[in-house]
Amino acid sequence: MSEARETATSAFVAPRLTEVCSSGQSGPDLLDLSSSHFDPIATCAPQDCCDAERVDIRKDYGGKIVRKANRYAPPQQLVPHRMTKARAVPMPSNSVLAPLYAGADLLDAFAVQLPAGVSDDVEELARAALERQAWWIRALTRVRDVVMATVAVKSSRAVGLAAAARGPVIGFFPVLSKSATELVVGADDWHLDFRVAIQLRANAANGRELVAGTVVHCHNRLGRIYLTTIAPFHRVIVQASLEQAARAMKI
Incomplete structure (x- = not known):
């Protein structure tokens, strides 16, 4: 049962970002997978919210879930250098x-x-x-x-x-x-x-x-x-x- 819940949670969290910019909840509450406040649907895409936090879910050697929040910074779009030619x-x-x-x-x-x-x-x-x-x-x-x-x-x-x-x-x-x-x-x-x-x-x-x-x-x-x-x-x-x-x- 526990493994099924971990798998289901990972499926929701992995491709998404926890929505901090528009949610009234605090970051730690949102990242606590055991909290009743955690809502994996309440997410935003990277391009929609530059203050979002990414949830990185991994398992340590003992099988325990390790949760780590990474601040998301939108990648800067590189502007190609256009050299002026004579x-x-x-x-x-x-x-x-x-x-x-x-x-x-x-x-x-x-x-x-x-x-x-x-x-x-x-x-x-x-x-x-x-x-x-x-x-x-x-x-x-x-x-x-x-x-x-x-x-x-x-x-x-x-x-x-x-x-x-x-x-x-x-x-x-x-x-x-x-x-x-x-x-x-x-x-x-x-x-x-x-x-x-x-x-x-x-x-x-x-x-x-x-x-x-x-x-x-x-x-x-x-x-x-x-x-x-x-x-x-x-x-x-x-x-x-x-x-x-x-x-x-x-x-």
Whole structure:
């Protein structure tokens, strides 16, 4: 008779939770299987009551029923991480660099979707993209400086120091112009001239995006060889920098 009662009780309790949230009875009364107040039907599902207590029924080695109450905490639903990816876009037609597009040796642009509520300060966004670069980008820049020093091309440090003496810089890039929605950095050297426009604009999804457009004009054979060599790295670095800005500015 006792075994039948234990089996019947276990069948009711095992798949259910004792209802503490809506019952007027106390937790210990509800968990006492020998109490006349125990009602195995008075239960709630895990999703219905976050204050419920789970009844864990086990038998010890002597065959005695062991009752243990475990506080139930609803499992947190994991939200998948959605990394914002940069993508290739046409060069902005309204950029101040538009007159330089004709005859350019390199002309490309990339854009990244910005999270809602981020700053509308284009300089702050440009700094997030160009000053918080990944270690591998800094390593590639050092390699570039060492190699190009052999042909008398200015290092990134030299460009930045010279520019800082004349005006503002972002990273090691001299700031050449700035408006409410666009900031241009760049430098001239004997092998090539380059310009990068960082532009903040609305997109078709009723949000905002950050665009980086690059224009390069080569002066000689060295400039063209250099550009051909670095172009694949340039595209990867620009996209990674935009994605870094989107992550850094996320609130």
